[in-house]
Amino acid sequence: MIRYATRRLLAAGVQLLIITFVAYALFFLIADLTGASPAQRVAGKGATPARVREIAHIMGVDRPWYAQYVHFVARLARGDLGYSFQRRQPVSDVVFPAAGVTSSLVVGAAAVWLVIAIVVGLVGALRPRSLIDRVLTIGVQTSIAAPVFWVAPMLSFLLAYQPTQGKLLGVPLGRHVDWLPIGGYVGPVASPLQWARHLILPWFALAIGFAALYARFVRAFVLEQLSEEYVKTARAKGASEWRIIRHHIGPLVAPAIVTLLGLDVGVALGGALFVEQVFGLPGLGYVGLSSIQNLDYPLTVGTITFAALVAVAANAAADLAQAMLDPRVRVG
């Protein structure tokens, strides 16, 4: 186990180095090639060339790019993500609060999609080809097809905006209600209730597509297992369907779902970008997008590095968890 864990973590470290290198090369080198000078940007239009050179020296952008990269990695190792050109504050001061918002969104959404997926998947697997299974399958296929950047505004329109106009799903309510806010974010420490109220729609918006994918996976997996010999044995011994699901199939499906979750953290961060945009949540996607628009490269690289760190760590954690749950992985 220790050997496996060391190897896996080493691989994760190398992956992270490569990702930061690509991010760095991409944003700093290409910015140089296209002639966008960060020092000029900070110094302002009226600055003398000497002053621009001085500022470039302070910012460290006058050194060769590989030296800058080594410096960047050395700082990264100390947990320092750099200094934002535009906001004039350390990148970590911007990225960490934003990461809190994004993790609220992604973790909550993951909880929502797991619950939906397990319920829908099990119902379908236990009653295959029944009417309810067919209806659920249609729902699943449609949900996979619906893009998150369409689902999010539609949810916001139907469940947050329309009730304030006295309608729910187009049906007149007779009075104006605002159960769910149209956008914005409240920290969980300030008010847990307001935090959840502001995040319910974002959670569902992000979760629907994943819920459908996972439900399809759970249904196929459980259906396949139900025809296995060990299930027949369990049935012959008089085990109830619930017991078979809970004690025989459950321990097999759990590690598979954990691996999927680990792989999907990176994908969910991408989806979170759109959800944050629609609901005005100040998360990583929001910070990253605005930094790109402002040519604030340290912030862009910092955000991407941090997101990659989370994705790579989640991936490694999922593999380690699976190795713990399944001895075949760590031995093979």
Added chain:
Amino acid sequence: MSSVAPPPASVDLAELVARGAFEDFWRRFRHDYVALVAACFVVVVVTAAIAGAPVVAWVTGHPPDRQFVNGLTIDGIPLSPLSRELAPDGLHADPHGQFFVLGTDTLGRDVLVRLLYGARISLFVAFVATGIALFIGVVLGMLAGYFRGFGDAVVSRAIETAMAFPALLFAVGFAAVIGAGLTNVIIVITLFSWYYPARVVRTAVLSLREAPFIEAAHMTGASHFRVMFRHLLPQLTAPIIVYATGVIAANILFEAGLSYLGLGVPPPTASWGQMLSDGVSNGLYRVQPWLALIPGVTLASLMLAFQLLGDGLRDALATKSAT
């Protein structure tokens, strides 16, 4: 008593013809009505994009970028589907005005015409990017799986690392740095879609290379190149076709996502993602829901069609679903 029954006399042996791979596939596929409908829908959308867009623009007389001053109400709200241009007072429909089948957009342009021209961009980007990504993926996956060794290790690590990238965030950053534009969108999408096919092909080749027919090919003196392209590749067509359907769907969504964030093909060229974001980002879709409904439903239906088509192809080609 003989254990083998003689062939019935009524069968004329001359009529027994071996079925080709395609015929075999078609015999199964034509009974899958869901997949057939999905295939027809895809064909209709492709035809509408290629031929329909200029035809509809000509019939209605509405070029995709033409802004109709009376195509917006006096409050600047776009018209609903099946409505006529407003009279100069901006309140009442002008009985002799232009007719908009799917209404107008935020700038008073014809939504139907833009939807058709947008389909061109979406499909073109998705097909080209998928083609290049599949080419890269198949070649890399085949080389890695066939020759194993150091090259395989490099390719495998590259695939794992590429999969660890937060793809969308990176793509957005990349698109922002190299700028918007048709070629750049294709480059960005290709960069983030080659590794899944590569992984699938590599895994398939790893098990196929041990098969007796490959050994036989080697023994007859076939070169590595010949074994890969004449013996292995035909075995991979079915999974590649099934996989391609999924990648095309994913890439249509990818293009729409980039356009939605303003990093796709720059305006005024129409694209579905941009039509959606035009209506949504300024909140105008709350007053005129059609702005979000039309491009959203079109996009989702095309996704659905590709998914169902992919499922049907997988069943008819009798391949196991990859990943």
